[in-house]
Amino acid sequence: MNSSLKIYNTLSRKKVLFEPLHAPHVGIYVCGPTVYSDVHLGNCRTFTTFDVVVRYLRYLGYQVRYLRNITDVGHLVDDVDEGEDKIAKRAKLENLEPMEIVQRYTVGFHKVMQQLNNLPPSIEPTATGHISEQITLIEQILARGYAYVANGSVYFDVPAYLKNYPYGELSGRVVEDLLSSTRDLDGQNDKKHPADFALWKLANSAHIMRWPSPWGEGFPGWHIECSAMSTKYLGQVFDIHGGGMDLQFPHHECEIAQARGAHEHAPVRYWMHANMLTMNGQKMSKSLGNSILPKELFLGSHPLLSQPFSPMTLRFAFLQTHYRSTMDLSADALKAAQIGYKKLMNGLRIAKRLTEPQSYHAPNDKLIAELLKTCERVLAGLDDDFNTAVALAALFDLAKKLSQFEAGQLSLADLDAASYARLKTTYIDITEKVLGLVEEQPKTEGLVSVLLSDYAAAKSEKNFERVDALRAIAKSMGLAFKDMKTGITWTYDEA
RNA sequence: GGUCACGUGGCCGAGAGGCUAGGCUCAGCUCUGCAAAAGCUGCUACAGCGGUUCGAAUCCGCUCGUGACCUCCA
Numbered sequence: 001m002n003s004s005l006k007i008y009n010t011l012s013r014k015k016v017l018f019e020p021l022h023a024p025h026v027g028i029y030v031c032g033p034t035v036y037s038d039v040h041l042g043n044c045r046t047f048t049t050f051d052v053v054v055r056y057l058r059y060l061g062y063q064v065r066y067l068r069n070i071t072d073v074g075h076l077v078d079d080v081d082e083g084e085d086k087i088a089k090r091a092k093l094e095n096l097e098p099m100e101i102v103q104r105y106t107v108g109f110h111k112v113m114q115q116l117n118n119l120p121p122s123i124e125p126t127a128t129g130h131i132s133e134q135i136t137l138i139e140q141i142l143a144r145g146y147a148y149v150a151n152g153s154v155y156f157d158v159p160a161y162l163k164n165y166p167y168g169e170l171s172g173r174v175v176e177d178l179l180s181s182t183r184d185l186d187g188q189n190d191k192k193h194p195a196d197f198a199l200w201k202l203a204n205s206a207h208i209m210r211w212p213s214p215w216g217e218g219f220p221g222w223h224i225e226c227s228a229m230s231t232k233y234l235g236q237v238f239d240i241h242g243g244g245m246d247l248q249f250p251h252h253e254c255e256i257a258q259a260r261g262a263h264e265h266a267p268v269r270y271w272m273h274a275n276m277l278t279m280n281g282q283k284m285s286k287s288l289g290n291s292i293l294p295k296e297l298f299l300g301s302h303p304l305l306s307q308p309f310s311p312m313t314l315r316f317a318f319l320q321t322h323y324r325s326t327m328d329l330s331a332d333a334l335k336a337a338q339i340g341y342k343k344l345m346n347g348l349r350i351a352k353r354l355t356e357p358q359s360y361h362a363p364n365d366k367l368i369a370e371l372l373k374t375c376e377r378v379l380a381g382l383d384d385d386f387n388t389a390v391a392l393a394a395l396f397d398l399a400k401k402l403s404q405f406e407a408g409q410l411s412l413a414d415l416d417a418a419s420y421a422r423l424k425t426t427y428i429d430i431t432e433k434v435l436g437l438v439e440e441q442p443k444t445e446g447l448v449s450v451l452l453s454d455y456a457a458a459k460s461e462k463n464f465e466r467v468d469a470l471r472a473i474a475k476s477m478g479l480a481f482k483d484m485k486t487g488i489t490w491t492y493d494e495a
Numbered sequence: 496g497g498u499c500a501c502g503u504g505g506c507c508g509a510g511a512g513g514c515u516a517g518g519c520u521c522a523g524c525u526c527u528g529c530a531a532a533a534g535c536u537g538c539u540a541c542a543g544c545g546g547u548u549c550g551a552a553u554c555c556g557c558u559c560g561u562g563a564c565c566u567c568c569a
Contacts, residue, residue: 031569039569046569075567086567171564172499222567244569251568274569275500281561285568320518321508326501326562333507336519340507343518346532377516381509389509393517403533407526464528471531482532491532 010271026062027234031243034071035105040291042277042284049274049323051118068121072102075222115311127225134228146261150190152202152216158195171249223254241268316341319388342492347399351427357413364414375426
């Protein structure tokens with residue numbers, strides 16, 4: 001098992017060595033979407049980030065239990081008591097049952113995840129499926145004196161909690177600041193303190209989504225579901241918790257408080273936060289109305305886009321930026337990513353058809369050392385807080401070598417069995433299994449090979465009109481022929 | 496207003512005291528019937544001003560600019 005993986009822990013604001021609680025098992029929880037509308041590209045970035053995290057952990061040999069929840073309880077649109085439930089609101093708007101909304105957008109979400117080649121989580125629990133667990137957890141918090149009941153609602157008692165535990169350590173928040181900045185909210189008369197947050201809310205008569213509880217009919221607060229579900233499936237203390245940076249406060253801060261309030265222990269050992277996707281320098285978010293839907297990108301139907309971009313192009317673009325940096329979306333960046341992605345795939349195809357030489361010459365030590373070092377750089381990048389940008393850079397260096405081998409500029413016979421295997425498996429496994437970058441439309445090899453042999457025949461006959469015609473056909477399929485001294489093959493057209 | 500980030504070449508983006516990514520674009524070359532593909536070569540940057548240091552894009556300070564969080568958001 002690899003022991004050099006370092007993770008940037010938001011809690012300590014440092015990169016630290018990853019040491020799982022119960023190796024080889026790793027538990028990871030990622031805050032999933034609220035399914036009241038389509039996921040937008042920003043959401044996708046976060047989920048792709050953690051997809052690579054999970055993939056890499058598995059590549060290293062860990063047995064990962066990956067949880068990503070579906071928030072299907074509406075939660076409030078604003079913080080005042082008469083706020084509307086997001087899902088219920090949407091349901092009214094579309095004249096549907098709330099669960100129809102949930103179903104529709106859950107299906108849509110899964111489809112997008114699949115298009116982006118994000119693996120499904122091991123468990124995808126829903127908030128509505130865990131109401132009783134949430135109630136139990138709230139009872140535990142109440143029993144330990146860190147919450148109070150008011151008018152059929154239950155609130156977390158931040159001042160009481162503060163007597164025994166720090167609050168705000170994850171987000172670097174100072175409680176006094178919180179108080180001064182949250183002073184002027186009206187309609188929170190049930191709360192004893194402005195920093196308190198809801199664990200359970202009384203449902204008013206208009207509220208559709210409601211469940212019985214010891215405190216009356218109501219619905220759970222926004223933060224409690226993650227605490228309840230992570231505890232149930234990963235235990236009171238688990239390894240990694242991830243989510244978007246905007247969840248750091250208050251959501252994740254509240255999760256910590258709830259867990260300690262309920263059972264004393266800080267719940268998470270490594271907190272990871274993915275940075276925002278921006279558009280024209282501004283955060284992409286539903287509330288700002290500047291979000292692009294994956295569908296719009298894949299179809300090219302957004303005004304910002306002059307052409308469609310494929311899911312893999314998007315994934316590649318995500319991975320070219322480190323997850324903790326903001327990424328600014330632009331048509332130019334996507335265009336560059338599209339070409340880069342094809343180049344990487346061309347390398348993949350070469351790697352796959354590489355055949356081990358019958359015999360090796362005297363090994364070219366310099367070449368071998370260079371190759372091994374580049375393979376090492378791929379893993380070192382991933383080890384360094386999942387730096388996919390660095391890994392990709394090294395992969396491109398390998399792709400270059402792969403081309404040279406194929407074109408006969410370098411000879412595989414100059415390697416040895418070990419370095420040959422290392423080159424091949426590193427390129428293929430990291431690209432496909434860890435980065436999740438796969439060939440988008442595997443061509444029907446039969447058709448392509450017919451074209452290819454036609455092309456070869458036309459070339460040897462010097463029938464250049466036919467040659468040009470065949471090239472045009474290939475191009476229309478997004479392919480190009482390449483003539484090498486060692487033979488003719490096809491490749492993805494990068495233009 | 497408070498808290499915290501960030502500012503890298505034509506563009507996108509890593510890196511984080513001396514080695515200096517990578518992708519895209521552009522120019523030239525090799526190869527080629529012409530191309531394509533591939534390879535090679537060139538373009539050498541770190542907002543500004545001070546400071547620490549033998550040495551700073553990287554550390555410290557200030558200035559300017561941008562963003563995030565403080566309210567639902569991945």
